[in-house]
Amino acid sequence: MSTTRHLVNRQRRLANAGATRVAATETPPERGKRATNIPGDASILKGKGSSEVEAGAGPRRRLPVSLHPLAERSLGGVRRLVSVRAPVVLCVLVVLLGAFAALAATRADSLRSDPAARNAALTDPARTSEVKGQTAKAVAALFSYNYADTAAADNAASTLLTGKAVQQHHDMLDAVRAQAKDQKLVLTTTVTESGVEMIDGSRARVLVYADQSSTRTAGAKPETTYAAAMFTVDLVRGSGATWRISGIDTFGQGA
Structure with a gap:
């Protein structure tokens, strides 16, 4: 009887030990872990x-x-x-x-x-040279006078002057004409230097430096006097490329 009870108790212990091992292998998920099979x-x-x-075993990444x-x-x-x-x-x-x-x-x-920008004397060397050359020739013809050939001076005045310069030139040479026949006067004017102050379209202004010599041949011995002159002339361009003097400014000193 005791032997049979001992066997029964042993079988029960073995059964309990097996159930304990099975339960240990089915350990529930650790707390704090999130299930990875939740959709979404x-x-x-x-x-x-x-x-x-x-998901899966191993360290988290x-x-x-x-x-x-x-x-x-x-x-x-x-x-x-x-x-x-x-x-x-x-x-x-x-x-x-x-x-x-x-x-x-x-x-x-x-x-x-701006007038300075319109001044061709600062930007157009060819036009500046043209004005200077014609001014020098006009001044030399207008302010030279020979008692024996007055027609040359009259022709220069009629072709090279315009506007108020006509009367200005007449007044400046009036004393020369009055003395020319008696003193056999020969007046010669040469431009020594000139500077074009302004060229604006058909208008120009030129500063002129000139030397004058006056020779009297009526006496036994010719007498020649010399003088320098400085004045400005205003010019206008007529037909073609001809520049005519339209104004004379002697700065109040006379010719």
């Missing part, structure tokens, strides 16, 4: 900015974390701000460029309207 769980974690947990919702909202606001302000900035640039173009055009017009 990984996408939710990504959307909420959490790190994704890789952290994947790249997405932007924080607040940062994403800030970035979206910046993008919207840039998209709104870009056309505004472009419009401002267009307005500024237009204003600059208008200012440049106005400045160019003012420069072109």
Whole structure:
């Protein structure tokens, strides 16, 4: 009897030990672990900015974390701000460029309207040389006088003078004409230097330096006197390329 009870108790102990081992092998999931077989769980974690947990055994591996919702909202606001302000900035640039173009055009017009910019004496050497050459020849012909050939002086006055210069020239040579026949006077004028002050279209102004010699041959011995003159002449261009003297300014000193 005792032997049979002993066998029964032993079988019960062995059965309990086997059940304990089976229970130990079926350990429930550790606390704190998240199940990875929940549908959509990984996408939710990504959307909420959490790190994704890789399913399966082994150590956990952290994947790249997405932007924080607040940062994403800030970035979206910046993008919207840039998209709104870009056309505004472009419009401002267009307005500024237009204003600059208008200012440049106005400045160019003012420069072109400036008398200095219109002065061809500063920009056109060929025209300046032309005016200087014709002025020298005209002054020499107009202010030279020979008592024996008065027609040359009269011809020069009729072809090389215009406007108020006609009367000015007549007044300046009036005393010479009055004495020329009695004193057998010969007056010679030579331009020694000249400077073109201005050429504006068909008008010009020239500063003239000249030497004059006056010879009297009526006496037993010819007498010659010398003088220097400085004056300005205004010129106008007539038909062709001929420049005529329209005004004479002797600075109040006479010829």
